[in-house]
Amino acid sequence: MAFSLSILLNDVIQGDQVAFGKLYRHYRTPALKFCVSILKDQEEAENMVHDVFIKIWEKRALINPELNFNSYLFTCLRNLAFDYLKQLDKNQLLRQRYLERMEHVQPDETEDPEIQFKVLQTAINSLSEKRKQILLLNVEGGKSYQEIAELLRISKNTVKNQLVKAKQLLREKIDFALV
Missing domain, CATH: 1.10.1740.10 (RNA polymerase sigma factor, region 2, helix turn helix motif)
Known part of the structure; x- marks a missing residue:
């Protein structure tokens, strides 16, 4: 050969x-x-x-x-x-830190569901159109990475990367808005 x-x-x-x-x-x-x-x-x-x-x-x-x-x-x-596994570990670590932070949040006015919804909606609207579309298909539409990839004619990895970035941006904007 x-x-x-x-x-x-x-x-x-x-x-x-x-x-x-x-x-x-x-x-x-x-x-x-x-x-x-x-x-x-x-x-x-x-x-x-x-x-x-x-x-x-x-x-x-x-x-x-x-x-x-x-x-x-x-x-x-x-x-x-190896790059993929490192990213996976990083995402799991971020998720764990977020959950730990949420356990220590003191009840205050940020627990008002209406305020939280408005902050979330504003944060979602600040995303790029493509990122917002992917996020909404996944979260509201319940679509899998593969289904979104086929629907939008992009790779599954692109869907995954866009969702990671969208969720990271949302976390940052929501944390900033509620502080």
């Missing part, structure tokens, strides 16, 4: 989509198994493999067929998986 892999990579570099499809099919299963072993999440692993191959296609002109493509691919996958 080493010699034909080199030819295949050269074809991919030249923009041959059929060759890229062959490259993808050759590496898909081992790449998926590798990601699942790190993430323990089949769906997220599939998204990650797709994202890495999209990046490879977009940056195909930078591929050096003389170097070890196998090593390059799995290093990219490992780095992306």
Whole structure:
């Protein structure tokens, strides 16, 4: 496979989509198994493999067929998986801190539901249209990341990132408004 892999990579570099499809099919299963072993999440692993191959296609002109493509691919996958896990830990830590803060909040005028609703509505309206749309589809519409991604024709990771950013902004604006 080493010699034909080199030819295949050269074809991919030249923009041959059929060759890229062959490259993808050759590496898909081992790449998926590798990601699942790190993430323990089949769906997220599939998204990650797709994202890495999209990046490879977009940056195909930078591929050096003389170097070890196998090593390059799995290093990219490992780095992306570790970044994802770090982000997941960070989100869990933020959620935990928020819950701890909420336990120590003293009852006062900020518990007035009408005031809280107005503050929340103002904060939501300050979001960009796309971010607001994604947030409302998720929170009010009860849609999953995958459903939102399909509906808006964007990646599941984009949905996830936009929701994380929207919720972070809302937290900051609400905390500021209620202080």
